[in-house]
Structures are given as C-alpha cells and as structure tokens.
Amino acid sequence: MTAKPINAIQRAAAGAANAAPINKAMIFAAGRGERMRPLTDTCPKPLLEVGGKPLIVWQIERLARAGFTTIVVNHAWLGERIEAALGDGSRWGVRLAYSAETVALETAGGIAQALPLLEDDGRPQIFVAVSGDIYCDFDYARLHEPAGRLAQSAQPGMHLVMVPNPPFHPTGDFALIDGQLALDGAPRYTFGNIGLYDTRMFRGLGRGERCALKPYYRETIGAGRASGEFYDGRWENVGTPQQLRELDSTLSVRTR
Secondary structure, eight states: OOOOOOOHHHHHHHHHHTOSOOOEEEEEEOOOOGGGTTGGGTSOGGGOEETTEEHHHHHHHHHHHTTOOEEEEEEOTTHHHHHHHHTTSGGGTSEEEEEEOSSOOHHHHHHHHHHHHHSSTTOOOEEEEEETTEEEOOOGGGGHHHHHHHHTOSSOOEEEEEEOOOTTOTTOSEEEETTEEESSSSSEEEEEEEEEEEGGGGTTSOTTOOOOSHHHHHHHHHTTOEEEEEOOSSEEEOOSHHHHHHHHHHHHHHTO
C-alpha cells in the first residue's frame, strides 16, 4: 500500500487529470446491518426511513445540492432492492451508478471494486465517500476546497471529517491539530464516516479482494498526508432500531 515516488512528468499528468471540478461521490451501502435486525432481514439498512425518506436519500440530496453529479453506490445484502428503490438518480438530478458485491468487501475493498466507476478512462480522481447509514446536516460543499488541494498532490492523500466523541467512543480515533490529522496527540475526535480519497491509493488492491480502510488511515496519517476538519453539527451513526425510532421522531417534528 506504500505509494511509489512520482516523477515530474507523472506529477504534471496527475495534476492535469484532476484539474476538473470534483463531482464524484461514493456511498457505502453493502453492510448487513446486524445490530438493526430484524428490520434489516427484509430491508437494506440504507433504505430504512427516517423523517419520511430512506437514510441514503438524505445523503443523495445533500450531495446533489453540493454539486456532486455522479454517485456510486456499492451494495451486497439485498442490493437489488437498493437499485429498484433509487433508480438512475435522475429524480435528484444526479447519475447513480451501482457497484455490486457478491459478499461485502469492506470499505477499501469496495472502493477498489468500484474504481472503474469512480475514474474516467483510468484517470486519477478525488472523490467523497460516506456511509449510507449515517444521518448528518453536513454541507458537502465544504469539501471542494480540500479536494482541490488533494488533486494537486504528488502522492495520494485523504481528508477526513471529524466529529465530537460519542459516549460509546470517548477516546476518539485521531488527533486533529491545525487542520492535520495525527495518530497521537490532542485534541482527539471521532471519524464521522465522511472522507475525501484519491483513487490512486486503491490501485494495488485486486477487484473482489476484501480489505478495510483502517490500514490506509494509519499509513496515510503517519506519513503526514491526511488533513481533516471538525464538524460539530447534527451527526448520528444510526446503529439500532431505538436510534432509528428516535431520529425518525426528531426529523418528523422538524419537517412538519
């Protein structure tokens, strides 16, 4: 996974390829949602509704408003229901593309499987990735500026959105110091499952290979190639039926 040095010609080519606006996103929707059972026995977790619409639709709408026009959705468990429910994305003014997985390949494996959809003619691409089972009021337009910085970098990096530490994870994941992420130090925050990534990071993974993102986080942060930002607005990792009911109740009041 260690990035190879890029010479001046390669650097110029990569910069030119990434000069176009950042307009691609990926929503992770392949998980089984074990803690949400029995609801997820017959319905994919991202299609569970809160406030009158599926969790994943809240994300699609926010990405569309922020200017992301192509959204790749990976799926495994009951994936055909996701495609049937969402269609081609035209109702939201975006193009939805689907990356089917026979079994869930985890996050990095899912990205590697979807590379042909994330890249145009094999050119490097910076894209935003978000979990399909979170709810947040985050404005994805905030990511265009750090995405532009990543696109000009000689080596692939990442930019992660960090949130306040929830009660179940009081020590956080990484330190955020002056806009840079660090493995050690303070203050420490929790990764909010919203990040910018460079497709070059995942070219060494074979399609169909299972792999988590955690090793990529540690390697990239340790190498000083990971920036971050703190978001303290509404953010919820919707993990249990009770959390789903509480969020639904809150959003139903807000949308009346």
